[in-house]
Amino acid sequence: xxxxxxxxxxxxxxxxxxxxxxxxxxxxxxxxxxxxxxxxxxxxxxxxxxxxxxxxxxxxxxxxxxxxxxxxxxxxxxxxxxxxxxxxxxxxxxxxxxxxxxxxxxxxxxxxxxxxxxxxxxxxxxxxxxxxxxxxxxxxxxxxxxxxxxxxxxxxxxxxxxxxxxxxxxxxxxxxxxxxxxxxxxxxxxxxxxxxxxxxxxxxxxxxxxxxxxxxxxxxxxxxxxxxxxxxxxxxxxxxxxxxxxxxxxxxxxxxxxxxxxxxxxxxxxxxxxxxxx
Numbered sequence: 001x002x003x004x005x006x007x008x009x010x011x012x013x014x015x016x017x018x019x020x021x022x023x024x025x026x027x028x029x030x031x032x033x034x035x036x037x038x039x040x041x042x043x044x045x046x047x048x049x050x051x052x053x054x055x056x057x058x059x060x061x062x063x064x065x066x067x068x069x070x071x072x073x074x075x076x077x078x079x080x081x082x083x084x085x086x087x088x089x090x091x092x093x094x095x096x097x098x099x100x101x102x103x104x105x106x107x108x109x110x111x112x113x114x115x116x117x118x119x120x121x122x123x124x125x126x127x128x129x130x131x132x133x134x135x136x137x138x139x140x141x142x143x144x145x146x147x148x149x150x151x152x153x154x155x156x157x158x159x160x161x162x163x164x165x166x167x168x169x170x171x172x173x174x175x176x177x178x179x180x181x182x183x184x185x186x187x188x189x190x191x192x193x194x195x196x197x198x199x200x201x202x203x204x205x206x207x208x209x210x211x212x213x214x215x216x217x218x219x220x221x222x223x224x225x226x227x228x229x230x231x232x233x234x235x236x237x238x239x240x241x242x243x244x245x246x247x248x249x250x251x252x253x254x255x256x257x258x259x260x261x262x263x264x265x266x267x268x269x270x271x272x273x274x275x276x277x278x
Contacts (some may be wrong), residue, residue: 014037
């Protein structure tokens with residue numbers, strides 16, 4: 001747990017709120033084929049290749065307003081494959097081995113008391129290694145958007161109805177491609193994510209609790225397209241979104257409200273060391 005002296009509140013300004021309301025207005029906007037491809041391959045409920053075709057048919061038959069292509073959801077090229085870390089074998093020695101004490105993993109965030117008056121449907125916590133992995137992915141491509149998913153144990157429901165979302169890991173969305181100005185999650189992207197998740201947690205002890213992506217130089221908010229993706233594909237009330245700006249060295253979380261009617265900024269209590277950790 002973090003001491004209160006290390007907690008820094010991140011207030012949400014009225015101007016950023018107005019930006020959310022403006023960006024999330026998806027009425028009277030024409031669809032386009034490239035955007036449909038980006039949307040139909042993205043989502044928690046559509047996370048396998050067999051659902052892609054049916055999702056495309058649904059979009060073709062339903063009168064769903066589709067936002068225009070947004071510059072904040074773009075990937076310039078397919079993600080390069082990140083090498084997996086392997087354990088380094090140590091040579092046998094005659095001396096007694098020295099056992100190093102495991103360092104305690106720092107956790108960012110907090111659990112509010114039961115029956116807290118917060119509007120949010122969740123309390124968010126994230127392990128420092130997961131936070132730094134997302135940061136490293138963000139700064140690896142400071143000129144274009146990158147994305148991935150957030151992994152954690154199945155969220156724990158509290159007696160007052162709120163959920164504890166604890167992010168313990170991340171998975172990079174590989175095999176994406178640029179389609180106009182949007183991120184296209186291909187069937188290979190979701191296949192890789194699910195295969196990776198199964199390898200990491202063979203006993204189903206972890207699930208996808210949300211997603212992350214970057215806004216290089218554009219700030220921390222959910223664009224209209226981001227709102228559309230979250231509202232239509234990350235539909236569990238405990239699903240969260242994490243946005244990082246590698247140029248401004250800022251990041252922030254977003255979540256559903258308790259009635260699951262809107263997705264707004266979550267006032268995450270960033271400790272001072274996290275704010276300067278880029």
